[in-house]
Amino acid sequence: MQPFPLSTHFGQFRRDSSASAVLSGLVAVIVGFAGPTVLIYAVAQSAHLADRTVLSWVWAATVLCGLVSVYLSLRTRLPIMSTWSTPGIAFLAGALPGFHFAEAVGAFLTSALLVLLLGSVRPLTEAIGKLPTPLAGALNAAILLPFGFHLVQAFGGKPLLVGAMIAAYFLLRRLAPRWAVAGVLLVGIAAGGLLGLLHHAPVSLALTQPQLVLPEFSWRAVFGLALPLTLLAFTGQFVPGLAVLKVAGYAPEPGPIVRTCGAASVAAAFVGCHNLTLAALLANIVSGPEAHPDPSRRYAAAVYAGLFNVILGCFAGTFLHVMALLPTEAVQALAGLALLAAIASSLQAALQPAPGRVAGTLAAPAVLIVTLSGVSFLGIGAAFWGVLAGLAVYALERPRKVRALTPSPAVPAPSVPPATTAPPGR
Template identity: 65%
Template sequence: MTVAVAAPRSFWQDSNPGALLSGLIAVLIGWAGPNVLIYSVAQAAHLSSATAMSWLWAHAIFTGLTGIVLSLRTRMPILSTWSTPGIALLVTALPGIPFPEAVGAFLTSALLVILLGTFPPLTRALQAIPTPLAAALNGAILLPFGFRALQAFGETPVLVGAMVLAYFALRQVAPRWAVAGVLLVGVAASAGLNLWHPVPVPFTLTRPEFVVPALSLHATLNLALPLTLLAFTGQFVPGFGVLKANGYEPAPGSVLRACGFASVGAAFFGCHNLTLGALLANIVSGPEAHPDKDRRYTAAVWAGLFNIAFGLFAGTFLHLMGILPPQALAALAGLALLAATGSSLHAAFQGSGPARLGAPVIILVTLSGITPLGIGAAFWGILAGLAVNWVETRPARP
């Protein structure tokens, strides 16, 4: 007797309009937020506009390809992005360092990440984080987006109020299209209230610049090592926490190595570390992306495709992002992540038993914004939560 085995579904069979829209929203929010910060680095280090555009191009192309490959291979919604804490470091650390030496440091950091991905104790430690604590970390990362949306309401109550009303109204009749409705209402309200900034938008391909790296001890100590530490503590640790909170546990080693190899390619075009997405990953891994958890990987694939398209025309899309007021973008991000915030907080506090304080400790420490030793609060938050969890769950001494 032969047993018929169902053929694996294709990406096109698994995808739906909600997945496409979630991927687009994730990329829009990324390009409207962290991506524009690269201009702060370029201005501080006196880099040319062409160099900044090449940086953006490399980020978009290589993260897009990495997210597509990892998502299709694992059938999990894995989003790749660059190290946002790394950008903050480069604003102050890059000036005074010749750019070829900086690129050499980017390349060194990428190789260090690959080595970390081959270190079994590290990958086992990432997998051992309890799910409620991972959910608490995810909730703490997401809460500031809600706070910024409320601050935007205080600045432009009519604009943000219309977007909030549209979101909750559409959730009652067409939940899948709630975020899309918020975006359309935000555009229409911005135009009606004369809050947007229409400017001529050039439609030109971005030209990448190949940079020959130069190695130096000064750049290695001041850029490569801090960038590696920030990529791990500020992106990979919370990124795996986001995936775990949403029910996905990819092998950490393969993800680290894939991001490391992608970073090697991106470095030659002037881009620093490419890492695992954390904040925006919630948009492609939640119920809005697809009702079926096993098919949400398609939203991350769409995000990768949109990222590549945006990177090919980086200047065009940056001009488009500048048309909407920042309050509309803040409201869009907060509302798009609201469901993920609620589900993460619910998962963090629904556990029973004696271990109840680890989750609130993680949230408090992460939201505090403390940065001892220059390491982000998210890393200290998960360490503090794990310590409290260990104290509360260890066997009592007789």
């Protein structure tokens, strides 16, 4: 899709805005902030990082990702969200100890430049965007299903709280589907307060200031941090992120997205943040029917999510304390219910028969099984190996042209002229 001139965007955005888009964007930010942000504390504890360093990391991940989301969504009018690399931060929890943080920043910068460079390699970006739809659906389902499992586990831990949220969700889906997720959030807050489950802690409003970190470069950090982070950015975020959009019916050109995220990652590195990438999980919230019944207007939800991220990042320390007030089970239930429709559509896309086949291929189940296994090999996460396994099965099961065994229709014999006497010597 050709980008629209930026000067025409804001008036169109105002016309395409809706209350459901605002609420979907808010829910996406809450789910994203309450989930992967927890991992940064594991990194901080394992690497003994100062609070100021952690807050600067979160500031970059929210403010810069928010700006990228607003830019890409307005530019393409597609629901495109940016986020930090969740597999990357999970990797850093075990890999960062033993490195000076300035060395880590040098690795962050190196990885960002590699992503920017690879985003200019057209065959690579085209290959990312050509994942078959059943495999894209299976990959998306494998990413989302754990959040459904967490919903069930949360119900086991806090049945009254989560039960009220589940009941509100299905009731509102019948009465007012567009408000179902927002209603769940409000019910969760109210039920948590009535049951005495909200955590009480002092919350102060204060601006978060980014911290400039000068990078140091070492071959040890390049091979130990930068290269694995680059692989994880593509295999754990860009590939599944584009798969989410494909299942939702959108087909953006991968190259500009990768290059924009790479350029933003260069800026983020100088304030202590690793790769900014394409969102996969959160994209389901802003690209589904809850954002707006009209698919062409759902990009507004991603724009609002970006704006909320910018605001949240400016007050990152305050919002970290606010999120800590909610019970963990309430956040898990909100995420699981918000993504329930996306899980259903992803499974449907994964298991539908491929064109020209009576039954579905086994490629999609292969993606599901390998990705859900959580296997990691050569420092590369399960999403990559799941896609690789699915592509291998897909190629093995591709229908081959077989020569028909039924006899061809009879062809009349050509007329033969009457025999004549052969000339002598013949």
